[in-house]
Amino acid sequence: MRPGVDDIRTLVAGAGVAVEAEDALLGVVARVAPHDAIDALSAFRTGGYESLVDFDGTDTGEAIELTWRLRSYSMDCEAYLKTTVPYDAEIHSAWNVYPSALMPERETAELLGLRLAGHPNPKRLFTTDGIPPLLRKDVAIRSEEEVKNR
Amino acid sequence: MSDARDDIVTVGLPAEGTHDPGTPPAGIGRAPTGVDDLATEHLIVNMGPQHPSTHGVLRMLVELDGEEIKNAEVTLGYLHRGIEKLAEHRRFDAIGTLMDRGDYVSGIMGETAVALAVEQLMEIEVPRRAQWIRVMMAEINRIATHLLWYGTMGLDTGAMGPFLYAMRDRESLLDILEAVSGARMMFNYVRPGGVVADLPVGIDTKIREFCNAFDTYVEEHDAILSGNEIFQARLNGIGVIDAEKALAFGLTGPNLRAAGVDFDLRKTRPYDAYPEMEFDVPLGATGDAMDRFSVRMEEMRQSNRIIRQCIEGMPEGEHTAKVPKVLRPPAGEVYASVESARGEVGIHLVTDGGTSPYRMHYHGPSLYALQALEDIIPGHLIADGCVMIGSTDIMLGEVDR
Amino acid sequence: MSPTLAVIIKLVSIIGLMLTNGVFMIYLLRKVLGHLHIRLGPMHVGPHGILQTMNDVIKLLTKEDLTPRLADKALFYLAPMIVFVPSFMAYLALPFSDTLKATSLETGLLFTLAALSVVPIGILLAGWSSGNKWGLLGGMRSAAMQIAYEVPLLLSVLPVVMLAGTTDLGRIVEAQAGVHLGFIPGWFIANPLLWPSFVIFVIASLIEVNQTPFDMSEAESELVAGFGTDYTAMKFGLIYLSEFSNTFIVSAIGVTLFFGGWLVPWIPMAWYDAVPVLAPTVFILKTYLGIVLMWWIRGTYPRVRIDQLMDLGWKRLIPAALVMIVLTGVVDKLIVPLVTGTVG
Numbered sequence: 093m094r095p096g097v098d099d100i101r102t103l104v105a106g107a108g109v110a111v112e113a114e115d116a117l118l119g120v121v122a123r124v125a126p127h128d129a130i131d132a133l134s135a136f137r138t139g140g141y142e143s144l145v146d147f148d149g150t151d152t153g154e155a156i157e158l159t160w161r162l163r164s165y166s167m168d169c170e171a172y173l174k175t176t177v178p179y180d181a182e183i184h185s186a187w188n189v190y191p192s193a194l195m196p197e198r199e200t201a202e203l204l205g206l207r208l209a210g211h212p213n214p215k216r217l218f219t220t221d222g223i224p225p226l227l228r229k230d231v232a233i234r235s236e237e238e239v240k241n242r
Numbered sequence: 243m244s245d246a247r248d249d250i251v252t253v254g255l256p257a258e259g260t261h262d263p264g265t266p267p268a269g270i271g272r273a274p275t276g277v278d279d280l281a282t283e284h285l286i287v288n289m290g291p292q293h294p295s296t297h298g299v300l301r302m303l304v305e306l307d308g309e310e311i312k313n314a315e316v317t318l319g320y321l322h323r324g325i326e327k328l329a330e331h332r333r334f335d336a337i338g339t340l341m342d343r344g345d346y347v348s349g350i351m352g353e354t355a356v357a358l359a360v361e362q363l364m365e366i367e368v369p370r371r372a373q374w375i376r377v378m379m380a381e382i383n384r385i386a387t388h389l390l391w392y393g394t395m396g397l398d399t400g401a402m403g404p405f406l407y408a409m410r411d412r413e414s415l416l417d418i419l420e421a422v423s424g425a426r427m428m429f430n431y432v433r434p435g436g437v438v439a440d441l442p443v444g445i446d447t448k449i450r451e452f453c454n455a456f457d458t459y460v461e462e463h464d465a466i467l468s469g470n471e472i473f474q475a476r477l478n479g480i481g482v483i484d485a486e487k488a489l490a491f492g493l494t495g496p497n498l499r500a501a502g503v504d505f506d507l508r509k510t511r512p513y514d515a516y517p518e519m520e521f522d523v524p525l526g527a528t529g530d531a532m533d534r535f536s537v538r539m540e541e542m543r544q545s546n547r548i549i550r551q552c553i554e555g556m557p558e559g560e561h562t563a564k565v566p567k568v569l570r571p572p573a574g575e576v577y578a579s580v581e582s583a584r585g586e587v588g589i590h591l592v593t594d595g596g597t598s599p600y601r602m603h604y605h606g607p608s609l610y611a612l613q614a615l616e617d618i619i620p621g622h623l624i625a626d627g628c629v630m631i632g633s634t635d636i637m638l639g640e641v642d643r
Numbered sequence: 644m645s646p647t648l649a650v651i652i653k654l655v656s657i658i659g660l661m662l663t664n665g666v667f668m669i670y671l672l673r674k675v676l677g678h679l680h681i682r683l684g685p686m687h688v689g690p691h692g693i694l695q696t697m698n699d700v701i702k703l704l705t706k707e708d709l710t711p712r713l714a715d716k717a718l719f720y721l722a723p724m725i726v727f728v729p730s731f732m733a734y735l736a737l738p739f740s741d742t743l744k745a746t747s748l749e750t751g752l753l754f755t756l757a758a759l760s761v762v763p764i765g766i767l768l769a770g771w772s773s774g775n776k777w778g779l780l781g782g783m784r785s786a787a788m789q790i791a792y793e794v795p796l797l798l799s800v801l802p803v804v805m806l807a808g809t810t811d812l813g814r815i816v817e818a819q820a821g822v823h824l825g826f827i828p829g830w831f832i833a834n835p836l837l838w839p840s841f842v843i844f845v846i847a848s849l850i851e852v853n854q855t856p857f858d859m860s861e862a863e864s865e866l867v868a869g870f871g872t873d874y875t876a877m878k879f880g881l882i883y884l885s886e887f888s889n890t891f892i893v894s895a896i897g898v899t900l901f902f903g904g905w906l907v908p909w910i911p912m913a914w915y916d917a918v919p920v921l922a923p924t925v926f927i928l929k930t931y932l933g934i935v936l937m938w939w940i941r942g943t944y945p946r947v948r949i950d951q952l953m954d955l956g957w958k959r960l961i962p963a964a965l966v967m968i969v970l971t972g973v974v975d976k977l978i979v980p981l982v983t984g985t986v987g
Contacts (some may be wrong), residue, residue: 093511117362118575142489145610146577146588148603159590161577161605165489165505172577192492195318195613203326218319218642226327227601233327287776295864309780309949398864400855400946406680466943472856473945624780625865625948 093169094120100171107135121172126183129175133160133189140164141171144190149200151229155179156204160186160193177206179228185211203227284312291320295398295628298638300612302619304627311627314619316612321642329602334360334569335433337602342428344604345640347390350376350383350419351582352640353432356602358513359578359591360434363571371559372436373515378552379422379431380514380580381545382449385456386415387583388542389463391635395535396467398632399476404466411459414452421445434569436562446553453550460546464539468532477532480622481630483614484529491614494607495585497634500537501529507581518555519548531633538635568597584608584635606640657734664891665884668934669696672887675935679942706876713774714873722772723874723881725765730885733758733892738813740905740922741915751812752804755896756797759851759889763789769882770870781869784859784949788850791956792857796847798964802840802971803831803900812896816904820912828908832901836974840967841901843960848893850952853886855941859949894933895926902929 094115100122101113109128114121124132133144146161160173177183183206186193198217201208205225208214224231290301299320305313325340332340334356341352354376361368389408396404416426421442423431431438467473483493488501498505506523508516524540526533573595579588585607592601611634619627670685670693677684685692710719735758736751738744748754763785770782804810807818821829831837850857861869871882898904905915905922915922947955 116575118577143492145492145494145586146590146603146605148590148605150592150601150603159603161588161590165503168510190492191490191617192610192613195316195609199609213315216319218322220319226324231327233324233331285776285779293867306780309784396945400858400862400864401944402676402855402941403680403943406682410681467945470945472947475951476945476948623948623950625862625946628865 095164095167095169095171096120103139104132104135104173106139107131109135119170119172121174123174123176126175126177126181129158129160129173130184130186130189132173133162133186136162136171136173137189140166142166144186144192145170147186147193147196147200149204149206149227151204151227152176153229156181156206158183158200180205180207182207182209184209185214187211289314289627295394295631297394297631297636299642300631300636300638302627304624306624309623309625311619311622311624314616314627316616318612318638318642321638323643325643326602326604329599329604331598333597334571334599336430337599338430338432339428341604342430343639344643345582345584345587345606345608345637346427347637347639348383348387348583349427349429350379350432351580352587352604353429354380354514355578355580355582355587355589356591357432357434358580359576359589360569360571362576362578363574363591363593364434364565364569366435366563366565368436368514368563369560370515370557371440372561372563374552374556375422375437375441375561376432377515377519378449378549378556379419379429379437381548381552382415382418384545384583385542385549386412386419388538388545389415391538391583391632392463392467392542395632398628399467399473401467401470401473404463407459407463407466411456411463414455418445418448418452421448433562433565435565436560438562440561441556446556449549449553453546453553456542456546460539460542468535468539474532476625476629477535477633478530479528480531480626481534481618481633482528482530483618483634487614487617488529491617492610493585493614494610495581495583496537496541497534497585497607497611497614499523500526500533502527507579507586511579513578513580515552519551521545521548531629534633534635570595570597579605582607584637584640585611587640604640604643606637606643608634608636608638608641611636612641657731661731661734661884661888665887666696666700668887668891669699671931671935672938675938676942679939700880703877703880708876708878709873711774711873715772715774718768718772720878722765722769723878725768726762727765727881727885729758729761729765730888730892733889736812737892737895738816738899738904739926740919741813744813747813748811750810752800752810752815752896752900755812755892756793756800759892760789760793762885762889766870766882769874773870773873775873777867778870778872781859781861781866781872784862784866785870787949788857788859788952788956791953792847792850792960795843795956795960795964796851798961798968799840799843799847800896800900801964801968802837805968805971806831806834806837806975812899812904816899816906819903820906822908826909828903828906830901830903830906830908836971837901839963840971843964843967844897844900846955847960848897849937849940850956852890852893852937854890854937856944856947857952858946859952862946864946890934890937891930894937895930897933898926898929902933904929 097113097115097120100120101111104111104122109124109132112123141162141164143163144160145163148159150157155176155178157174157176163170185197185208195217197208202216203226205228285306287304287306289304290296291299301317303315303317304311325344329337329340337356338353341356342349345352389412393405393408420426422445423429483501485501485503488498502525504525509523521544524537526537571593573593575592577588577590579586588605590603591599594600615630615634619630673684685695688694688698710716733755735746736748736754766785767782770778807815809815819830827833853861874882905926907925
């Protein structure tokens, strides 16, 4: 179910955060600036969104777009929070607000080449040292020479 | 971050935040105490990836004080195949093969999630028969998954028998799945627009036979384990994940319902033919291992009920909508989620109008269950740790992806 | 025949019995568990797989004998011996019939139980010396368990000793001859006074032989393979041979103490002399029945937790066994003589 766009706008703006909210195909999406993300998440949490059910990032070709998927079980609805950070940026961990962010944050940071701040265990999650951030668009799954020599 | 993978992390707890603090997981942020007042040494043991009860390739660094686990840290990545990256190079109808290899025991549900996402983008109307087939196959697969979990739950508590009895039933389910889809585990059966092939002739008799037999078998399974005094003593009150903690750690599926939160995507966000099905959503009370056990046992009974409804009321019609050979969804972004056997499997699909996804994020419930495990295991005995790992039913294929 | 030769023949036959018994029991275990688990067990080597264990013995004998780098070498080699020798010794006092036994010890029962109680020390050594943390945990569990179950095991057999008036296993069997009321066997199990003791004995002996509800020191789902994690080839073989042999011994003790040993009720004593193989056959059949019952439990039950086991041993079994000793004494020496008027 989708919450009202205005509700989300008021909810996030209530935390003193500049927000753009829209009703997209994805769902109701609130966009904030990277440094406001944690405040916006706190606003969601206090606003009845008990659970962070998913967190991921996308390499848009110019920057990394982070998406938090939040669910309120009491209101029976989902909302999305998005922010865009530059490559190699440092993101602040949201685990104080939503403990479920712990591992997905490590995963996203590792696979998209971000750095984690304020995380209790900021190690790599899946791959070993020296593996490039795999989900970046400039990391090919097989180098061109390898494909040619196949 | 360099070569610290083998050490228990020594970073202290973050300073008191200005935000509403979530409960810090007990397993994280505690330095190894090493030597305490009595000069007894803590033992740091590598539990996994070859440990028998870590369900695949989970590795836990466990700090032991005698038998008691003081600290447990999950180390992942032994099954990392980069499914999300690979999906960016696959055609939309071929992503199902990757999903089968994610949660490799309940492939149908993963495939359905991708199919739903693509259908949502392309606004494809799925024929009614295809929806019913999907539901039936998903429920057959759900029972097969739960049976595997049931068997390994027995093994984790040291009972050998239930596993083989569960395999007997699972075998007939896999035969049905094979007859329908052509494969026993890697189905690639559910495609955007419907399913790849119609049901074979005569399969309804086979499924009906199974449904009838399973009515008695599931009672038998329940009696063998949950009727056992020792088993109850091992599970009751162990590994409590109450509703608050379950929500904080983002648990979904049976693990969440065992804590008493009534949320089943099949009911609250019905997809495919689920609105037409009659079934109950079992709930637990306290969220201990026994609740998780009972919830899954009851889910098997309910799945059997759904399968029976499907086979009795299977509508006639096409098994797939008219879709182009090469799928080219318009540029956009959707999130589709289905109720898999382990919880919510979500697909966050970003497209750019090409023949393969621009970005596909695969959300598996087991990663979130692992975080909760990190939190609840410390303070328990090794044997309880195994029970907790078993009862949350994690699947490393979808954790590592 | 010189006494030395007789001793050598006896020892060799015990080794022979132990080995053939071990080989047979492994096959039987696989078949029993197989059929309990709706599968067939070994089927390919020989008809119905009867030669499978032979294959495995050859495999164990020819496998590379690895010693972990961190192991305490001397103890690592010694441990399988310390596990094996006591279970070998425990055969000495077992009466297979009136005459067929290695020795006739006055303290046969105590000797057998004492010999078996050395086994956990070997297991502790095995776990500790292999330099493996899982092994260490398994060994420590085994040591902790030994204290918790040896006491109730010994206490639970005392009522039998009080009734029989001896600890000589052969004479305990003889005390069970005859029938009550013309059809109830004179076995001690027919005496309701001994039923609680029998239950305690069964539980304690399941722990003694590491069978499933209590197989903590091995606990494959918790401790990988416990004390045996780092053992390979014949060292592994010896540990497991002694485990099977211990299963046989506790079952044999149970049969001797409660089920009349080699006695068959309702037949005259002269038959045992006329057919010399009757008594040993009966004894071994009864023992195997006991073993199969243990494996039935093994194939069905989950494992208890180590602290639950400790609770069971210290808080339930020991007090219960003590109560039963007092009760047996009061009933046997006071009430029964009073009722039957045979005081003094």
